[in-house]
Amino acid sequence: MxxxxxxxxxxxxxxxxxxxxxxxxxxxxxxxxVPNILIEKQQALGLDALDMNIILHxxxxxxxxxxxxxxxxxxxxxxxxxxxxTIQKRIKALEDLNLIKREERRFTKDxxxxxxxxxxxxxxxxxxxxxxxxxxxxxxxxxxxxRLARKKPKLIVSND
Numbered sequence: 195m196x197x198x199x200x201x202x203x204x205x206x207x208x209x210x211x212x213x214x215x216x217x218x219x220x221x222x223x224x225x226x227x228v229p230n231i232l233i234e235k236q237q238a239l240g241l242d243a244l245d246m247n248i249i250l251h252x253x254x255x256x257x258x259x260x261x262x263x264x265x266x267x268x269x270x271x272x273x274x275x276x277x278x279x280t281i282q283k284r285i286k287a288l289e290d291l292n293l294i295k296r297e298e299r300r301f302t303k304d305x306x307x308x309x310x311x312x313x314x315x316x317x318x319x320x321x322x323x324x325x326x327x328x329x330x331x332x333x334x335x336x337x338x339x340x341r342l343a344r345k346k347p348k349l350i351v352s353n354d
């Protein structure tokens with residue numbers, strides 16, 4: 195019978211593994227999930243270091259798939275150590291690359307609340323790289339399996 199692993203158990207084991215790497219104190223303060231392919235292919239995606247920092251910061255506020263991140267420009271600027279105008283310019287550049295979609299939330303002519311940021315363009319742009327990476331991983335696993343199968347010694351039993 196093929197049983198699905200208990201998600202709570204897997205999450206608990208992953209947390210302990212990360213605590214061993216980063217320390218319990220750092221992990222207790224919170225952590226973030228970002229696909230490796232974004233880090234590995236940032237140049238191919240047209241992202242510079244500041245863009246990656248903004249994406250990391252935005253992803254920090256993205257807890258649920260249906261609740262897009264919405265930190266203020268000022269909050270991001272303060273955390274990253276740049277001016278709010280720098281954040282605005284880089285987000286505009288990310289929009290121009292169709293990697294992020296900014297949803298302005300204006301409710302009156304005099305005021306608004308923080309923008310929401312949609313990563314669907316970034317996800318679509320990164321998907322081909324991810325699919326290629328998965329194929330590479332699967333090919334490496336298959337090559338290792340074949341290599342190990344060839345190396346198995348043959349057991350010769352002599353009853354003489």
